[in-house]
Amino acid sequence: MSFKDLKLNKPILRAVAEAGYDNPTLVQEQTIPFVLERRDVITSAQTGTGKTAAFALPILQLLYDKQTAPKKGKKIKALVISPTRELAIQINKNFVTYAAHTNLTSAVVYGGTSIEPQKDILKKGIDILVATPGRLLDLHKQDLLNLDYIETLVLDEADLMLDMGFIDDVKKIDRLCPDTKQTLLFSATMPFKVEQLANSILKNPERIEVTPTSSAAKNVSQVLYYVPKQSKIELCLHVLRNTIEGNILIFRRTKFGVDKLHETLINNGFTAERLHGDRSQIERQNALADFKRGKVNILIATDVAARGIDIIDLDAVINFDLPNVPETYVHRIGRTGRAGEFGNSYSFCSADEKPYVKAIQQLINVQIPVEETHPYPLDPKAQPVVHKKQGSKYRKGRKGEGSKQKKKRWY
Template sequence: MIFEELGIFEPILRALKAKNYTEPTPIQAKSIPLILEGNDLLGVAQTGTGKTAAFAIPIIQKIQKLITNGRGRPKIKALIITPTRELAIQIDDNIKGYSKNTDVKHAVIFGGVPQGKQVNQLKQGVHILVATPGRLLDLISQKHINLDAIKIFVLDEADRMLDMGFIHDIKKLLKILPTKRQSLFFSATMPSNIVQLSRTILDNPKRVEVSPESTTAETIKQYLYYTNKNDKKDLLIHILKDQKIKQVLVFSRTKHGADKIARNLKKHKIEAAAIHGDKAQNQRQKALTQFKASQIRVLVATDIAARGIDIDKLQYVINYDIPNIPETYVHRIGRSGRAGEEGVALSLCEPEENVYVRDIEKLIKKKIDVVRDQPYIQTDKPMNASQRKDAEKEKQRKKQEFFANRKKQQGGSSKRAPKAKGTGKKINRRR
C-alpha cells in the first residue's frame, strides 16, 4: 500500500514525498481513512509505530478544508494532549513538516518555561494546538485559550498520562471541551482504568490495534555484559574507553540513577547529561540539543523522558539497567539503527536482572551475544525472596539512619537567631 491510496490530498502527499515517506505503517494505513471519514478512534499502539502521522495527517487535511473559506483570526480547531514536553515538541515538529504546503497554523505549549512566547503565538491565532495538560489548563484559566471552536480532540499516550498523575487534569479538560467533536484516543496498553477513561471520551469508536514490537531490527547488533551491581559504573567507563562510541544514549531505571550515572561519567572527564521528569524544561532541551550536536557524548535518560527523543543516525544505546518489561527493551534499542542504519545495543546485567534477560530473549526469539572478554564478570548470585526482603530492610535502615544523622548534624550546627521582643521577628545580626 502507498499513501496515495489512503485518500490523502496532494499538498500533504508532496510534503510526505519530501520526507521520503512512501509506504504507510500499519497504524497509519488503518487509522487515516477512518479519521478522514469522521469516526472516533481508539488506537492501541506504542510510541515508534508511526501513530503521530496516523492522526496528524488526517487532522491537517480536515482542518485545511474547514478553513478554506474562513476569515479573521484563526481559532483552535484541533487540540492534541500529550504527557511530556518532548513528545509535544516532536508532534508539533511533525505537524510542521506535514502541513508546510497548507494554510494550517499550529503551536505547541508546555510548562517549565516562561509563557510569554507561547501566549504571543496564541494571540496570532492557531488551528492546531499541541499541549501538555498543566500549561493548557493554566492558560485557559488566564483566558488566553478558548476551546469553543474545537472540532477534533486527541488524547495521546493515555496510559502514560495516567501514570504521571494527569487524570484530574484530563477530567477538568473534558468538562470544557465541546460535546460535539471527533475524538481520537491512543494508548500503548489498555488496562481497566484506561478502558473506562476511553468510554468517557469516545462515541461509538472504531478500534485500531497494532501489536507491540516483539522483534528487533536485523541492523542492530546486541551484546550482553553479565556483571555485578557494584561494578556497573566501572564497566560503563571501561566500555566508553572505546573512542568509536562517539554518541550514546544510556537508559536508567530511575531519575536518581540517571543523575548518579551522569555525575560519575563527568568525574571521569566524559561529557554527559541526564534528562528526566524532575529536570526543568530548559535543562532538558539544552541537553538534548547539545547531544544532537555531538557537544555531549553521553545522554542518560529514563524511559519517560526518552519518549519523544528521535535522533538521526544514533548508533549506540546502552541499557545501564535492564528493563523488567521485555517490550521496553525492544523499544529502547530501536532508538539506534533507524532507517536501515547500523546500530549497537549494549546491556549491563546485574544478578537480579538475569531473569529479565531471559524474558527479553523469549520475546525476541533469539539469544543475545554475551561479551566474556571484559574485566567485570558477574560473580555474585541472584538473591532469593528471603534475601531480597532482608536486603530491602537493610536498605531502609540505612536510609533512616542517614536522615536521622543529617537531622542531628543540622540541629547541632545551626543556631536560630533570637526573636525581638513583641515583634515575632528574628533579629538580623548582619549590619
C-alpha cells in the first residue's frame, strides 16, 4: 500500500515524499482511514511504529478544506495532548513538516519555560495546538485559549500520561472541548487505567492493535549480564570500552542515578549527556541536540525523560537498572533497531532484579542470552541485599528493666 491509497491530497503527499517516506507503516495503514471517517479510535502501538503520522496526516487532511484564514483569525480545530515537553516539540515538528504545502499552522505550548511567547503565538491564531496538560490548563485559566472549536482531540502516550498523574487534567481538558469532537487515544501499553479512561471519554471507538505490545523489537540483539549491584558501574565502563561502539542510550531508574553515572563517565574520558525531570527545559533540549548532532555519543536518561523522543541511528541501549514494569523493557529496547536497521541491547541484572528478568522473559516469550565471560560475575547463590532498620533494645516491651521491678504504686 502507498500513501496515495489512503486518499490523502497532493500537498500532503508531496510533503510526505519530501520527508523521505514511501509507504505507510502498519499503524498508519490501519488508523488513517478511521480518522478520515471521523471515528473515535484507540490505537495500541509501541513508539517507533509511526504513530505521530497516523494522526497528523488525517488531521491535516480533514482541516485542509477549511484552511482559509477568517478575518477574526484562526480558531484551534485540533488539539494534541502530550505528557512531556520533548514529545510535544517532536509532534509539532512533524505537523510543520507535513503541512509544508498547506496554509495550516500549528504551535506547541509546554511548561518550564516563559509563557509570554506562547501567548503571542496563540493571539495570532492557529489551526492545530500541541500541548502538555499543565500549561494548557494554565493558559485556559487565563482566558488565552478557546477550546470551543475543537474538532479532533488526540491523547498521545496515554499510559505515560496516567503514570505521571495527569488523569484529572486529561478529563478536565476533555470536558472543556465540545461533545461533538472526535477523540483519538494512542498508548504503547493498555493497562486497566487506560481502558477505564478510554471507556469514559471515547464514543464507540475503533480498536487497533499493531504488533502485540509484548513483542520485543525483532531487529534487536539482546544480552543479559548478571552482576553484583556495587559492580554495575565498573561493568558499564568495561562494556563501553570493549563491546559497544556508536550512539548509546543508557537507562537508569532515578535522577540521582543518572547524575552519578554521568559524572563517572565524564571522569573516565567519555562524552556523555543526561536527561531527567530535574533539568531545565533548555538543558534538556541542549543535551538532546548534542546527542543528535554527534557532539556526545552517550545519553543517560530516566524512562519518563526519554519517552517518545525520536533518535535516529541509535546503535545500542543499555538497561543499567532493569525496569520493574516488563512493558518498559520492550519500550526501551525498541529505541534501537528501527526502520529496518539492527541494534543491540545490554541489560545489567543484580540479585534483587532477578524477578524483573523473569517477568520480562514471560512477556516477550524469549529467553534472553546471558553473557557469562565478563570480569564482574554475580555469585549464583547471591541473595538480594536487605537493609534492616536497627531496632531499639526496648522494642518488645515499652518498659525498661528498672521499671519492671516491683514498685510501690500510688494506687
